[in-house]
Amino acid sequence: MRNDNPIWPLVDARAAEFTDLADRVFDTPELAYGEVKSCAAHTRMLRDQGFRVTENLAGIPTAVMGEAGQGGPVIAILGEYDALPGLSQKPGLAEPRQIADHGFGHGCGHNLLGSAALSAATAVKDWLEAQGIAGRVRYYGCPAEEGGAAKTYMVRDGLFDDVDIAITWHPASFNAVDDMRSLANTRIDFTFHGKAAHAAGAPELGRSALDAVELMNIGINYMREHMPDAARVHYAYLDAGGIAPNVVQAKATVRQLIRSPDLAGLSSLVDRVRRIADGAALMSGTTVTSRVFSAVSNLTENLPLSRAMQAQFEALGPVPFDAQDAAFATAIRESLTREDIADTFKRLAMKPDYDLPLCDFIAPLDRPFMGGMGSTDVGDVSWAVPTVQARVATCAVGTALHSWQQTAQGKAPAAHKGMLHAAKVMAATAHAALTDPGLIKAALAAHADHLADQPYSCPIPADTQPPVGGPNT
Secondary structure: OOOOOOOHHHHHHOHHHHHHHHHHHHHOOOOOOOOHHHHHHHHHHHHHOOOEEEEOHHHOOOOEEEEEEEOOOEEEEEEEOOOEEOOOOOOOOOOOOOOOOOOEEOOOOHHHHHHHHHHHHHHHHHHHHHHOOOEEEEEEEEOOOOOOOHHHHHHHOOOOOOOOEEEEEEEEOOOEEOOOOOOEEEEEEEEEEOEOOEOOOOHHHOEOHHHHHHHHHHHHHHHHHHOOOOOEEEEEEEEOOOOOOOEOOOEEEEEEEEEEOOHHHHHHHHHHHHHHHHHHHHHHOOEEEEEEEEEEOOOOOOHHHHHHHHHHHHHHOOOOOOHHHHHHHHHHHOOOOHHHHHHHHHHOOOOOOOOOOOOOOOOOOOOOOOOOOOOOOHHHHHHHOOEEEEEEEOOOOOOOOOOHHHHHOOOOHHHHHHHHHHHHHHHHHHHHHHHOHHHHHHHHHHHHHHHHHOOOOOOOOOOOOOOOOOOOO
16 A cells, blocks of 8 residues: 555544544444434534534534635535444454344444545645645535435535535445446335224224235336336335234325436336325225435436546555454355355456455446446435545455444454545545646536436425434434
């Protein structure tokens, strides 16, 4: 690993502080829109590092922004800190063992994500101050990436309107500049209203809301054959109508998660799903209401920024793991299958190396796309401003996100090394933009070309507010 970029030592200088921040967030896992302790930790760190702090962004108490510098271009660095349900796991163990008293865990590495982003922003702040040049860096502490779409609300409220470029990253089992492909999605809660009755004595008087939900799911199941290949629809019961089978359920709610490679396709699928809900209500003699819970757009690539980040990543090299890191990764891999390991390499269009415990290379930027996409609210930021994202190795090759194995590695030395490496990649990309006005100009031009062909329309209705403090957040 080289260390000749003037901004990299600034990350190293505060490594202990940000490693501690990541570990403290790991120890207090909180779900979407409930990240009170995690946001408070990031807010304190912003103030300690001398940022100008703005809280309660877009009416979200757990969203925060810190800014430093004066004039010049505005560089946004995006962080996250929400956890996941059902993924509580004792760190440092290569076997599943839940931590008592709660079921939440950082199974997507957001404890690392937010800390690295704030570390990068702090390094850029320190460099701007030392050089005395015009430019501003902002750290956006973003909650509720896991299904809550906080960034979409933030974009809708204009919080990125004066930003020139945005930079972020995500923990992974490999090193690469992200290909910026994802699925647009929306989560819609459909509530069916029927009529209660004695299920044996007078079933003819009842109208089952639960029947309506099941009919809706059957209708969507038949629709799946006639959707585009990359589209997806998933569901979860939020309210199945109660636990008494001798009562005809008068109310039931299902959340439908609808995904499509682009916003236009998403709109078409949503219309079809709504018609199926209406049909289910008609068949069951019930009525149906709906509420958009969240929605996100697909990611859009900005090639000038992707090339710039690739250059910085290659100059830095892969994460400098050691033998102890490899030993723990090898132990973790005992719980993985060959298919798990192969999937990592498939995403990079590479032949699997089943003996490699930790990624020791940086994938090329021009690799072919091999399929397999999730969703993220970074997508909406990428429609608002030119955006680039890194994937940096923090865990064993083959580790799946949203797994106990990911959580088990969340405080490991390898995770800390990957986190600080990500901070250097992001900070160096920001440094490149601030020292080369042509890069920002090219990024903005590419972004404008994309919007000219496909204008942005926020997928969350204007009257829908963030589900702060409500049920099922």
